[in-house]
Amino acid sequence: xxxxxxxxxxxxxxxxxxxxxxxxxxxxxxxxxxxxxxxxxxxxxxxxxxxxxxxxxxxxxxxxxxxxxxxxxxxxxxxxxxxxxxxxxxxxxxxxxxxxxxxxxxxxxxxxxxxxxxxxxxxxxxxxxxxxxxxxxxxxxxxxxxxxxxxxxxxxxxxxxxxxxxxxxxxxxxxxxxxxxxxxxxxxxxxxxxxxxxxxxxxxxxxxxxxxxxxxxxxxxxxxxxxxxxxxxxxxxxxxxxxxxxxxxxxxxxxxxxxxxxxxxxxxxxxxxxxxxxxxxxxxxxxxxxxxxxxxxxxxxxxxxxxxxxxxxxxxxxxxxxxxxxxxxxxxxxxxxxxxxxxxxxxxxxxxxxxxxxxxxxxxxxxxxxxxxxxxxxxxxxxxx
Numbered sequence: 001x002x003x004x005x006x007x008x009x010x011x012x013x014x015x016x017x018x019x020x021x022x023x024x025x026x027x028x029x030x031x032x033x034x035x036x037x038x039x040x041x042x043x044x045x046x047x048x049x050x051x052x053x054x055x056x057x058x059x060x061x062x063x064x065x066x067x068x069x070x071x072x073x074x075x076x077x078x079x080x081x082x083x084x085x086x087x088x089x090x091x092x093x094x095x096x097x098x099x100x101x102x103x104x105x106x107x108x109x110x111x112x113x114x115x116x117x118x119x120x121x122x123x124x125x126x127x128x129x130x131x132x133x134x135x136x137x138x139x140x141x142x143x144x145x146x147x148x149x150x151x152x153x154x155x156x157x158x159x160x161x162x163x164x165x166x167x168x169x170x171x172x173x174x175x176x177x178x179x180x181x182x183x184x185x186x187x188x189x190x191x192x193x194x195x196x197x198x199x200x201x202x203x204x205x206x207x208x209x210x211x212x213x214x215x216x217x218x219x220x221x222x223x224x225x226x227x228x229x230x231x232x233x234x235x236x237x238x239x240x241x242x243x244x245x246x247x248x249x250x251x252x253x254x255x256x257x258x259x260x261x262x263x264x265x266x267x268x269x270x271x272x273x274x275x276x277x278x279x280x281x282x283x284x285x286x287x288x289x290x291x292x293x294x295x296x297x298x299x300x301x302x303x304x305x306x307x308x309x310x311x312x313x314x315x316x317x318x319x320x321x322x323x324x325x326x327x328x329x330x331x332x333x334x335x336x337x338x339x340x341x342x343x344x345x346x347x348x349x350x351x352x353x354x355x356x357x358x359x360x361x362x363x364x365x366x367x368x369x370x371x372x373x374x375x376x377x378x379x380x381x382x383x384x385x
Contacts, residue, residue: 006030007077012041017361036343060112118172147172158184227259305353334359
């Protein structure tokens with residue numbers, strides 16, 4: 001087996017995607033500072049030891065003592081980098097935020113656990129953060145402990161996720177092995193955020209399968225109004241995406257709509273593709289993507305932690321007069337319906353919006369298993385607990 005340690009694990013979605021795609025990957029441990037998120041990760045990685053704590057305070061040796069894991073084949077994770085998300089209007093103003101240096105703890109853990117490979121995920125704003133110096137520091141940090149490193153920007157829509165979510169992925173291999181990135185399975189020719197580093201984008205505009213649209217993802221879920229809930233499917237799954245996401249589920253959880261105010265309902269009823277669709281004076285402020293409907297016949301825009309609040313994001317259902325539900329957001333993120341989320345409604349929304357789509361994580365299973373297979377897998381009989 002390939003032993004996986006998930007740092008800054010959140011819901012555990014990145015490593016979960018790998019384990020679902022290839023059962024040689026086994027998540028053995030993880031750590032995150034958010035308690036509801038680590039409860040979720042533990043619920044879905046039952047054989048792993050998930051620690052809730054501050055990675056800067058729990059040194060790698062202590063982590064090994066707490067988990068019983070002293071080495072790994074693969075370390076994955078997404079160290080938080082604040083202040084330069086591409087969807088934040090204030091990006092670039094908070095580069096001195098101490099959380100921007102949490103990657104150093106990531107590298108310290110990698111040095112301690114001695115994996116053969118590393119997979120790190122982050123927002124694409126990292127590319128130009130501090131004029132590119134932050135990404136350069138991260139790469140030099142991995143190279144300093146013996147890894148060859150390369151990175152690319154992937155769009156989730158190219159890998160079967162019904163969402164135009166762009167993220168930077170960095171792969172590190174111990175030694176000088178050539179690094180390959182997963183080939184897109186779906187073609188997508190829509191707008192992207194873009195960057196000057198065009199060669200670093202993996203783009204696929206015409207080969208493979210058509211993208212999975214928003215409606216492909218959620219059309220088997222009941223139409224409900226503001227404040228309503230449903231625990232049943234509308235009918236049989238209508239496509240392979242829906243069949244796959246239902247997995248073993250017989251009933252629907254988290255399909256509960258926010259209870260909007262009368263004023264918000266009036267705004268929603270007039271909403272269109274952007275805030276400019278609203279009658280003059282109906283709202284007094286907001287970014288162009290606020291108070292707007294998602295488009296049914298293309299992948300969704302990026303799901304954020306504010307997907308229940310039309311005042312904060314583009315999150316209005318394409319046909320119903322309400323924001324999307326947590327279940328619809330989870331579908332758009334590529335979570336199976338039986339993935340168990342822990343915590344309050346706010347906790348769950350944050351977990352869904354912050355997660356790496358499991359399907360996108362799973363896309364790396366092929367290239368990583370090929371490399372790890374050459375280097376030798378951990379003895380399948382070895383148990384960490």
